[in-house]
Amino acid sequence: MNKNSDTLQSNRLLKEIPKQRWLRIIPPILIACIISYMDRVNIAFAMPGGMDAELGITASMAGLAGGIFFLGYLFLQVPGGKIAVHGSGKKFIGWSLVAWVIISILTGLVTNQYQLLFLRFSLGVAEGGMLPVVLTMISNWFPDAERGRANAIVIMFVPIAGIITAPLSGWIISALDWRWLFIIEGLLSAVVLAMWVLTVCDRPQEARWISPEEKNWLISTLAAEQKAIAGKEVRNASLGAVLANRTMWQLIALNFFYQTGIYGYTLWLPTILKELTHSTMGQVGVLAILPYIGAVAGMLLFSSLSDRTGKRKLYVFLPLLGFAACMFLSVMLKNYIWVSYAALVGCGFFLQSAAGVFWTIPAKLFSAEMAGGARGVINALGNLGGFCGPYAVGLLITFYSKDAGVYCLAISLTLAALMALLLPARCDVPAQSANKLPDSRPTAA
8 A cells, every 4th residue: 555655646746746848958959959950961952953963973972972971970979978978068069050050051152072072071070969968968857757758859850850851952942052052051050059058958957947846856866767777887987888888789780770771761862752753852842741740750659659668679679670661662662653652651650760769778778977978879880870871872873773772771770670679678667667757755855
């Protein structure tokens, strides 16, 4: 009876705690991530929209230009994660936004493919620390029972940015040209910078707007979670300690094959749609919206199922397998244009469905001290797949066919799905606590 009474009291108290953080922390982080993704993938529309013809870019060079971003992306992953743990993620992202503005506008002024490659690499460096920083900030504000949904909402920047970028890019290219696409979206980064500086706080302790009840509950709950995993993992958060962990390499490999599929699909989708439907760039922009609308639904569905059941591995595996199957079917059914398009929409549904669940795992396996660096390493090395995917597709298109490129992505996603099954059982939330939020009663002084 005492245990049941404690649980009921805990849940009752939790319902009374304000949830201001969902409105004050998630939106600015989400918007900053959206603008970063728009800057990252607008090249996918610029290429078939006239950039390739004007600069003399071949399919293999287009793949290199799309993928070289991820070589630059390596450099600030681990430093970004560490800065977010020990310093200010807010300042880090603020200076990153300044760089995005400058680089995006300069991209609209390039005169040859080598300038383009340099700027794409530089953009990768400037965006490199973003994801480990924002995921660490989420971990500072949301306990484990809420983290799957919080991560999923933030990582929803991918489909939301796709929904915005697709018609906007198609319209700008049709009305102006590909150069204005980069210039206008660079100026949008400047607007987001002003919003970021005025709204974001790194931790509950620093926020003036949060209620005492919510602040005390967050601090005590997050401290209890860290105490629960203290001693289970290496406390030394050096890069050597991070890289010595076997599970870390499993997560890196899974993320590598996942990102190969994601960015191979994302950066070639406008070209694939244009060739499949023989549409104008304006029409391609409209057709590209639906896969990203599907992605929103997929992320909400799988993150909710994972939080409700506590099963992390399963809800990483299933979306990856579905993504691979739809990728395969989009080629197999290419003679039926709209059926093939439906398969590409299916790819969109599964595109980021595993991501929100996947990024709950580092916080579950590693201490806060180690998790910041771990996220950086997983994202940095895993995102080499973001280089390999677009570049491999470009090479396969040049030497074989578009079909071969898409099959390559399907194989990569299948490998990622299999690796999800090999993750340790402790990735999952224990069954008895999957639907139970942490005790919210204040602790004694």
